Amino acid sequence: MLLHLSTWAEIESFLARSKTVVIPIGSNEQHGPTGLLGTDWLCPEIIAHEAQKDGDILVGPTFNIGMAQHHLDFPGTIALRPSTFMLAIGDWCRSLAHAGFTKLYFLNGHGGNVATIEAAFSELYAEASYAGRDRGFACKLKNWWDLAGVTALANQQFPVGHGSHATPSEIAVTQWAYPDSIKSANYAPQIAPTGPIREAHDFRARYADGRMGSDPGLATPEKGGELVKLAARSLLEDVAAFGAETR
Amino acid sequence: MLLHLSTWAEIESFLARSKTVVIPIGSNEQHGPTGLLGTDWLCPEIIAHEAQKDGDILVGPTFNIGMAQHHLDFPGTIALRPSTFMLAIGDWCRSLAHAGFTKLYFLNGHGGNVATIEAAFSELYAEASYAGRDRGFACKLKNWWDLAGVTALANQQFPVGHGSHATPSEIAVTQWAYPDSIKSANYAPQIAPTGPIREAHDFRARYADGRMGSDPGLATPEKGGELVKLAARSLLEDVAAFGAETR
Amino acid sequence: MLLHLSTWAEIESFLARSKTVVIPIGSNEQHGPTGLLGTDWLCPEIIAHEAQKDGDILVGPTFNIGMAQHHLDFPGTIALRPSTFMLAIGDWCRSLAHAGFTKLYFLNGHGGNVATIEAAFSELYAEASYAGRDRGFACKLKNWWDLAGVTALANQQFPVGHGSHATPSEIAVTQWAYPDSIKSANYAPQIAPTGPIREAHDFRARYADGRMGSDPGLATPEKGGELVKLAARSLLEDVAAFGAETR
């Protein structure tokens, strides 16, 4: 069930049977010579939308801009400062909690988001902690590649050249969902370098075409489809477990 | 051309021929008994995506959450505080300007966003004004119903019962684009009341089913299609004029 | 009744008969070659002070600095960033509401303030909306030229050359109130150009002497007096209507 294609009355009904909502969250940022700028928010959106076809979960609108300051020297990247990102996550969560949701599940598509999202959750919990009251809701962050079985499958699909940015697995997922937008390019070296992540100037100097440790040419729509199917199935289980959780 | 389905290199190429980017912006909020929660961000997205099929414009990812605090007592609404909204708009604009865009065109789908978006633009301009320098980019806000001819067509389509929230015109647009998500409901009175907009409690007390002055049952997918076609054509003209603008 | 010339005990008594307070709000910014820097806060102050002589309304101190970033390249302008302006409006409102006022009426003298003041009101309402409680007070913004009959009179007085900044009507109001500070200057063209408002550099490049679309030389103290009398009368009616408003 997609929240944005529902009426408020339908959400009211859903709340009578579940207090859990899934928010795909990612980033709009360069993904190397062939990856789509939307890769990191498209992947969790694709997986969550697929999952809700097979299970009674509610998927909210996609939070499509994240912590991508290091990619800003590549055009098309849109980034929120961590402080802005935290405020926005806070307002999303307060809104959903106000409606009665008590389990806020963020399915994440961007490794660079993790620290800031966790900090945002702590900021929300801190409000309640200083006030000496229950928060009333719990937040959970899950990277889609950490869903049960997914990284194992990706490792099997891409034993070498997976890397950590513009990976063949994430590109495969978008290829499966957007076959008309499959891109190709010449790039070298075959497998990109790795290293630390700092400001945008430093990043572009280290990673000339934007890739980190990856060979995105290994991606195929078929492999993407396998990943999506597995991830969607694991997502349903993980969401169910989170929804069932009591203190 | 859709930014999120492009690579950074494709955006670099686009920048060689245009410095204008279009951002659909709206809100995810209750839209009465039959309107989709996503209506206000779906409408500008639908129109902009349609327009880019016929003209060489670049459409960015949709800014899907806005200033909707007054709708919070209806579940499914997600709102940003104005202060958060302004910070987020600021970061989007700074990111796009950093890439070289000089004309940032926001196609808006939510009346309640207008004041805050204008304030956000002023906040951005103020940075340059205090520093005594050129800003380097210009922002423009356009509501989709203010595109040339659109309100005239809507008035003709819906001579009575258009209203100001959960209007038949916006619902028609989403019906055209999402025919599988057309909803129906009994509601009364036929035309909803009007009045001021304040906090969420006050809003729900005044507008029991969420509509303001409208009779959304007048919407049809066909009328939506007419609105989209006209709006998309006008958008291309308006974007071209903005892009051509010099001081 | 002027709040700042009253004691707290007198305000306590006033609150027993009315919960409405009027705050003149404006901006301190360049007003062309002959306009006073204080024009935009003086006008609502003049009108409100005049009105309280004839009716039992309470007029608070004048909020004299506003959203004037675009005028900063003309000396004497003092501007608040929108974010600062919103915080300050918030603190004024919280203070007045804490005292028991439930209707906060802002009589505005600067078009550039409108978006930010509306955003500030939404920020205040949002506090209550997220918390799921009544706000306890309502805010209203009224530009003095939107008071009943005022723009009609101005159009009649100044059929051409009224413009939108450093207008003959606002200058006439200050001439009536401060006859010792009437200024004259040579300027050309007779009627200033119009266009968009962006950062200060852009503004000064477009509007060399600060005027927008106006010929302020048309102002006379007599016309100002007529405007003040009418506006004061309309203000009393508008304040009464706001004070009488229930949900």
Place this chain on the structure above:
Amino acid sequence: MLLHLSTWAEIESFLARSKTVVIPIGSNEQHGPTGLLGTDWLCPEIIAHEAQKDGDILVGPTFNIGMAQHHLDFPGTIALRPSTFMLAIGDWCRSLAHAGFTKLYFLNGHGGNVATIEAAFSELYAEASYAGRDRGFACKLKNWWDLAGVTALANQQFPVGHGSHATPSEIAVTQWAYPDSIKSANYAPQIAPTGPIREAHDFRARYADGRMGSDPGLATPEKGGELVKLAARSLLEDVAAFGAETR
């Protein structure tokens, strides 16, 4: 010379002969049973406006709301949080400095403002310090009672019962300037208690009618006039010294 009754061109001319501007700053807060709510902003305004009649100084608009949280339980008080106050002072200073002023002189009327104003100055200096550059302007805070000779005169006028809030000296100043607004009231004890300043509840519990250590009934318009004349003269000297100051 009053900034708000000048044109921008007149300020441009003034800047050719002086880079100093005087800003009266105070608070709008309860001043005991007989004191005006505006006392703390009216006093520096009265003195500065008086001084500019006799010397070529520029006096800006009055900053009329300050750090008065402790008075909030008395109606009519309007307070800025310290953090808001600092941001607003910052924007005033940046605006004036942008115009070319290098000496920003704040004539203060409220003891409760001192810490926050000093913190605001440090915040402004810090911007330059972190950036490793000159600030380009200097800020000075002067309480009107600290102008040369003023406290000595007040001590002579009011050897007992001066106190620290709602003092006979400040009330005398407003009586001289606003003779039509002289108030009287019965109060006891003759001289109010003293003690610490904390939150508003605590304040009202300690100081039932709002006074601290004072007997405001000692005030007369004549004594107020003496104070104003002396303070205005001293202000001219102090502003001249500040303006002449080089590193």
Place this chain on the structure above:
Amino acid sequence: MLLHLSTWAEIESFLARSKTVVIPIGSNEQHGPTGLLGTDWLCPEIIAHEAQKDGDILVGPTFNIGMAQHHLDFPGTIALRPSTFMLAIGDWCRSLAHAGFTKLYFLNGHGGNVATIEAAFSELYAEASYAGRDRGFACKLKNWWDLAGVTALANQQFPVGHGSHATPSEIAVTQWAYPDSIKSANYAPQIAPTGPIREAHDFRARYADGRMGSDPGLATPEKGGELVKLAARSLLEDVAAFGAETR
């Protein structure tokens, strides 16, 4: 009793007999050619740690970074902006108050901290004042040199050359506590100049070696020991008085 060398259960027990906690607070900043960078946080820490050996007070961890923007052009200085400093003080206070402490005593070692700490206290009180409730705790700021008898002793020890920054008294205190870190240097003039404090560039231009009005060479560990003993004794009395205070 040192908080950081206690368990939470021991603090729980302490709270059963006292609600007062002492926080040493200072700054890490240049202290002239011979003074330690930590001087301003070491002094209150030394005194408070000494005092808790002789009396049943609870001393928290040291707040070791403060408002030192003006010293930033001397390496080793670490400064918080006033706005950051206020937020951090706020969080410390809220944490301690949440645990049940009602008297928060800050023993300060840096004159430059005073305004910002007072502003921070007002910010905390303001939260309660706007909300119309008791704050539930009281804050007190005491500079260690203002403890009973301390400045008198310092004046007797250093009748000339005490000055206001990198003073022989504060350096003596650190010499007594850290005899292995006593430094010597040639400097001239014997007594440093005095003047205003503005941004870091201005500060370093005025005070070439960092001293203000002082001759730190007068310091000896013995004099430091005398100061510590007296200050520690006075601290116990002052804390007891604060703890005993009721409205």
Place this chain on the structure above:
Amino acid sequence: MLLHLSTWAEIESFLARSKTVVIPIGSNEQHGPTGLLGTDWLCPEIIAHEAQKDGDILVGPTFNIGMAQHHLDFPGTIALRPSTFMLAIGDWCRSLAHAGFTKLYFLNGHGGNVATIEAAFSELYAEASYAGRDRGFACKLKNWWDLAGVTALANQQFPVGHGSHATPSEIAVTQWAYPDSIKSANYAPQIAPTGPIREAHDFRARYADGRMGSDPGLATPEKGGELVKLAARSLLEDVAAFGAETR
């Protein structure tokens, strides 16, 4: 070399031979029935102070308060909200970078700090990224237990009952350094439960005595000494590697 026991001139000299500074960072929070409240800031301080005896590194003052909102229901805990924590880290880094340090190494003692510290680094980098310039310094976060060999040693020392909060390894480190503050207590179960971390109420309900998964009674000062020696040695190597790093 300890920064706070140095003069600014000594730091200037140090900068001529190294641009790296080490900041111990932790948290002041409950550590179960026997752990010191200061454990998480004492551990990195102990290790860094030990290391600087054997190698030419510069150790700054300890950042002793961190992200500990979840522990607030245990008295003695002092927590910064993530947003405050980020601002403070930002000011520390800007101060040190202003002095010329280009490698800022944070030795962390609290797992709960990690996300927020990483977000703070990103916030700092983002300033440069939006501005299109080099940041000029690099930040590194290292948990002391992640120093080479340390976790392996701890696993060997405490094959069962190590857990994740109030661990025997961290308690052993403080026992070695503060032998006079070794605490004992009865607690049950022997090994504490594990689970998620949310707001303070939830935390205390889950973890009655504050421990998570640990049996702190396994700690001994001797084991602590072994950990400190190894960690100090590894720290010197890690700092050297970071200092030597070029793009």
